Amino acid sequence: MMAPAMLNEACQDPNRIVSQFEETGQDHDTVMQAVRNMHDFDRTEISLRKGQLSCWAMAPTALMKERLLETPAEAAKLYLNDNLFYRRLHPSIGHMYDSVMGMARVVSGIPKTATGAFTLGGTESNILAVLGAREWAKQKGKDPSGLNIVMSNTAHLSIDKAAHYFGLEIRRVPVGEKFAARAEDFRKRVDSNTAIIIGSAPDYCYGQYDPIEDLSELALEHNTWLHVDGAIGAAYARTMRDLGESIPASAFDLDGVTSVSVDLHKHVYAPIGAGILFCREQEFTDLHTFSEGTWPVGLMVSTGMNGSPPASSLAGAYAVMRRLGLEGYRAQTAQIIHNRTKLVGLIEALDETRIFGNPIGTVVTFGWNDIDASLVAAAMEERDWKINQVSDPAGIHCTLDAFDNDPLLEAFAAAMAECADAIRAGYRPKTVKGATYG
Ligand SMILES: Cc1ncc(COP(=O)(O)O)c(C=O)c1O
Structure with missing residues (x-):
């Protein structure tokens, strides 16, 4: 391995910044040396090498995942050029898809009756939940231009992104000095135009749980979609409870919960680009599914936002769960x-x-x-x-x-x-x- 000073030089050399598509391709070793130099350059930073961070989950390979990453990395490599839609050609993708859903259900305690859609992470899952809720509201005869989302001000910004994409108003509940929102403040903001209530379990800002049990009651009263953003916590909730931690109920055991997002690339340790949006029943998954048959090449049915979702992400998630047990x-x-x-x-x-x-x-x-x-x-x-x-x-x-x-x-x-x-x-x-x- 190069000494840090040499690496620094190599990375700062402007000739190494490839600003053009080169006329002649390089051999494998040359390309890999360049990629390795860039990668190792980051690792010359003391903070990364020694794990001197406060957000340890953001740079896990610096600390503990190196070995755990080998199996998913090799599995992902086999599927690098495959699209999740290529199931006719590669039936194994369908097999892995069902396996990932099954394993994720078991680890996070999601019942078999819930339907899952693979996503590239928490943002896509949240956006799909808002889309489903908007469609549900429309089915119930509500004007889509007047719909709102009620959530605490610590809810992840991907919900703001969804509101921006789909033209919904956001009503924020301040969390106040306790860093946790109160159910009565949600109640004050919910009305007949509320398409969706969002509860974080927990939120990214302060790691607090919104009052999901009360939100479940509220959603039932108003016949409104309740999405639990479990990007961080849904996967480990059941295991933490088994280990004696008091994690509040925050999934389908509460009758008012319509959807729960689970990120596999956070605390299930899958490589980046892997999450699931679980819905209580198929009816709700259908609401965020795009299905169109008028195209000359035939029917397209897609539960997510991407045209070419990478099967490599699915393979990585499959491998890491099997490796862990x-x-x-x-x-x-x-x-x-x-x-x-x-x-x-x-x-x-x-x-x-x-x-x-x-x-x-x-x-x-x-x-x-x-x-x-x-x-x-x-x-x-x-x-x-x-x-x-x-x-x-x-x-x-x-x-x-x-x-x-x-x-x-x-x-x-x-x-x-x-x-x-x-x-x-x-x-x-x-x-x-x-x-x-x-
Ligand atoms: C609570 C919560 N929701 C959603 C997200 C978005 O997830 P992603 O970055 O995988 O899109 C995050 C990311 O940190 C999060 O903490």
């Missing part, structure tokens, strides 16, 4: 619980810190009573940590993953303590940035 999944989840408990304990022990809300999943956010968290984050960045933040109030955003590395968590807390002390003593970092997604 329920035993492996329990072990990963137990490790996450350990990491979260350890991190919360370490942060609570620091001077003047305040944990935001009640962290029961994999997201932990916190700030300080006496100093601005964005200053501490900037001081941490100067020490080669990559820190994610939240705003209003300013805080540090952590997403845990299943790595086995207590010393790393201890180093994170110790560096936070030192940076906070430096800020108290008057130190001001050169560049202070607020919260930025990614």
Whole structure:
């Protein structure tokens, strides 16, 4: 492997930026050397090499997934040129599709009666739920130009994207000082033009659960679609409960829940580009399905948004679930619980810190009573940590993953303590940035 300084040079050499389609193709080794150089360049960053992050789930290969990734990577490679629609040609894609649905149902406790559609992740799943809800509202004679979505202000921005695409109004419920929305504030905003209520389980901003049980009642009263955004938490909810955690009911065991999204590329450890939108019954999956037979080449039936959804994503998800098994999944989840408990304990022990809300999943956010968290984050960045933040109030955003590395968590807390002390003593970092997604 190249020394970091050489790699730095190689990556900054403008001749390496390929701005044209070259006249002559390069051999395999040359191309792979270039790709490896770019990839390894990222890994020369201390933060990635040592896992000096606050959002550990964003760079899992830096810590724990290298081995777990080998099997899905090899499986995905076999299907790199295959489209999920090519099932007539490749019946194996249909077999894997049904297997992925079945395994995801078992791990997340989704009943057999629920129907699933494979997606490329939480955004597509959320957009499809809004689409289905709009179609349902139209079926019930509602004017599609006057429909609204009711959700807390911590709901994922992909819902805003869906509202933008489909022309729905958004009514936001503020989460307030407890970082969790109240059912009565949802109730105030729901009316006869509400096409969909969204509940996060949990949300990405603070890792809090919306009051899904109450939202289920509300949805039943108004005969409205209730979508549970379980991108983060739907997959591990059942296992965490089995391991003694008190995770609120947030799926089809509540009668008012119409759809639940589950991301396989988050806490099921599949390679990026894998999620599922489960609907209570086929009727609801049909509502987000596009089906058209007027084209000269024949009927197209598509449950998702993409014309060429990659079968490689499906193969990767299939492989990782088979590799883990329920035993492996329990072990990963137990490790996450350990990491979260350890991190919360370490942060609570620091001077003047305040944990935001009640962290029961994999997201932990916190700030300080006496100093601005964005200053501490900037001081941490100067020490080669990559820190994610939240705003209003300013805080540090952590997403845990299943790595086995207590010393790393201890180093994170110790560096936070030192940076906070430096800020108290008057130190001001050169560049202070607020919260930025990614
Ligand atoms: C709660 C929640 N919903 C939806 C999404 C969107 O998922 P994706 O990035 O897979 O599209 C995320 C992503 O972090 C999320 O945390």
